[in-house]
Amino acid sequence: MDVEALGGRVRAERRRRGLTLDALAGASGVSRSMLSEIERGGRMPTVLVLDRIATGLGTSIARLMQDERPVGTTVLRHHEQEVARDPAGWERRVLSPVLPGVEFEFMRTTLGAHVDAGVFLPHGAGSLEYIGIERGTLRLTLDDEPLELHAGDSASYAGDRRHAFANPGSEPCVYYLAMRL
Known part of the structure; x- marks a missing residue:
């Protein structure tokens, strides 16, 4: 980046x-x-x-x-996708293009074994997040309420809550997150 x-x-x-x-x-x-x-x-x-x-x-x-792209069919090849890597042992790969006037994000996140990504601030009122676990175990904490999700599980929640992501397991956790702001 x-x-x-x-x-x-x-x-x-x-x-x-x-x-x-x-x-x-x-x-x-x-x-x-x-x-x-x-x-x-x-x-x-x-x-x-x-x-x-x-x-x-x-x-x-x-x-x-990333820069905005024109509205229409957009293909983001793997090598074109932006990846944010955190020194704590996790990464977020942005799968969605940035479009004019659209506040939506689709990401693939990988948390290493026993990695805690920290607490994320609430987004604006009306925001929504959808999550699907590809593999591993994810501890999703919403306003201090922990939920344990496993491979194949999915959930949705209001994005205007504090939310935290952690992998309590000894294997990497991979999940997809879609967010509408």
């Missing part, structure tokens, strides 16, 4: 929404200095920080990672 391009997209989305760095810091819980460093292309945020920035902007990680 190109850190300078990412920084430019964060800055452009912040400005498009008429937010100052201070306002985005307040909305995202990410410090003003870190936001400034990310916007300048001087720092690659973790996946969790990137999600907090996207949530503070009312958008998706996908919109921050």
Whole structure:
């Protein structure tokens, strides 16, 4: 992932929404200095920080990672898909293109054995998330209520809740997440 391009997209989305760095810091819980460093292309945020920035902007990680594509048939070849890797041992692969006026994201996430991805901030009111487990075990926690999901299980929930993802198992967990903001 190109850190300078990412920084430019964060800055452009912040400005498009008429937010100052201070306002985005307040909305995202990410410090003003870190936001400034990310916007300048001087720092690659973790996946969790990137999600907090996207949530503070009312958008998706996908919109921050890739340029919009025209509406129509879009094919994202495997090598064209953006992947955010977190040093804690997990990754998110963005499977959906970014389209003008559409706030939707479809991702494939892999959590290594015993990896806790952390707590994600609530998205806006009316947002929805859908999850399907391909393999392994996922502990999905919604507002402090843990749910254990296994290969083949699926769930949906309001995205305006705090949500956390962890793999309590000794094998990798792979799941798909679709989000409508």
